[in-house]
Amino acid sequence: xxxxxxxxxxxxxxxxxxxxxxxxxxxxxxxxxxxxxxxxxxxxxxxxxxxxxxxxxxxxxxxxxxxxxxxxxxxxxxxxxxxxxxxxxxxxxxxxxxxxxxxxxxxxxxxxxxxxxxxxxxxxxxxxxxxxxxxxxxxxxxxxxxxxxxxxxxxxxxxxxxxxxxxxxxxxxxxxxxxxxxxxxxxxxxxxxxxxxxxxxxxxxxxxxxxxxxxxxxxxxxxxxxxxxxxxxxxxxxxxxxxxxxxxxxxxxxxxx
Numbered sequence: 001x002x003x004x005x006x007x008x009x010x011x012x013x014x015x016x017x018x019x020x021x022x023x024x025x026x027x028x029x030x031x032x033x034x035x036x037x038x039x040x041x042x043x044x045x046x047x048x049x050x051x052x053x054x055x056x057x058x059x060x061x062x063x064x065x066x067x068x069x070x071x072x073x074x075x076x077x078x079x080x081x082x083x084x085x086x087x088x089x090x091x092x093x094x095x096x097x098x099x100x101x102x103x104x105x106x107x108x109x110x111x112x113x114x115x116x117x118x119x120x121x122x123x124x125x126x127x128x129x130x131x132x133x134x135x136x137x138x139x140x141x142x143x144x145x146x147x148x149x150x151x152x153x154x155x156x157x158x159x160x161x162x163x164x165x166x167x168x169x170x171x172x173x174x175x176x177x178x179x180x181x182x183x184x185x186x187x188x189x190x191x192x193x194x195x196x197x198x199x200x201x202x203x204x205x206x207x208x209x210x211x212x213x214x215x216x217x218x219x220x221x222x223x224x225x226x227x228x229x230x231x232x233x234x235x236x237x238x239x240x241x242x243x244x245x246x247x248x249x250x251x252x253x254x255x256x257x
Contacts, residue, residue, distance in 0.1 A: 012032070027045035034052045065094070066118070146195075
């Protein structure tokens with residue numbers, strides 16, 4: 001059902017069984033997949049491609065111009081996968097020329113009220129980002145990340161699989177997989193025990209991973225240390241891949257001194 005009060009550009013591509021409520025605005029280069037729902041007063045613009053079964057609540061703004069003064073109107077993109085939920089007042093920007101041109105969100109994510117996803121971010125699967133969290137540009141989030149409410153993540157930050165960020169945390173360093181960080185300026189508090197148990201890891205695996213992470217904190221060269229890890233541990237392999245793929249010289253979140 002498409003409301004007669006919605007404004008949809010004639011060139012926009014709308015899939016099957018899409019519901020578009022009152023006062024929604026859909027731009028020329030927008031593509032919306034099957035079974036999506038736009039409740040009302042949703043704005044979708046830019047070169048934006050949206051998958052199936054996504055839900056957009058009132059006053060969500062998707063695919064608008066990046067909040068980057070270097071942006072000059074070049075052709076950039078936003079890709080959203082399937083089965084994501086964007087609650088009220090969320091906003092997501094398209095990419096920039098300098099950042100790879102594409103902002104990307106995968107599948108099965110929940111973005112709560114007021115979440116901001118900046119330009120060129122690469123967001124994985126099964127994320128939960130709580131109310132009013134602000135994610136700056138160029139961030140990379142692996143799968144199963146949880147971000148607490150009113151948190152802020154500095155640009156170019158990388159957050160590993162299964163990490164959990166406490167509420168009201170300022171994340172200014174990279175976050176190791178399956179760790180818990182918090183604080184005005186983020187610091188490592190512990191392994192994400194609950195997240196690991198939910199993923200089915202055994203107590204012995206969790207304990208061994210904790211020892212591996214603690215040794216990493218004391219190593220002089222993180223990549224050299226992780227290269228010595230054996231390949232028979234899934235958690236060690238996740239950690240090893242995270243360190244190997246770090247694109248910046250930014251430090252990781254470490255224990256509070």
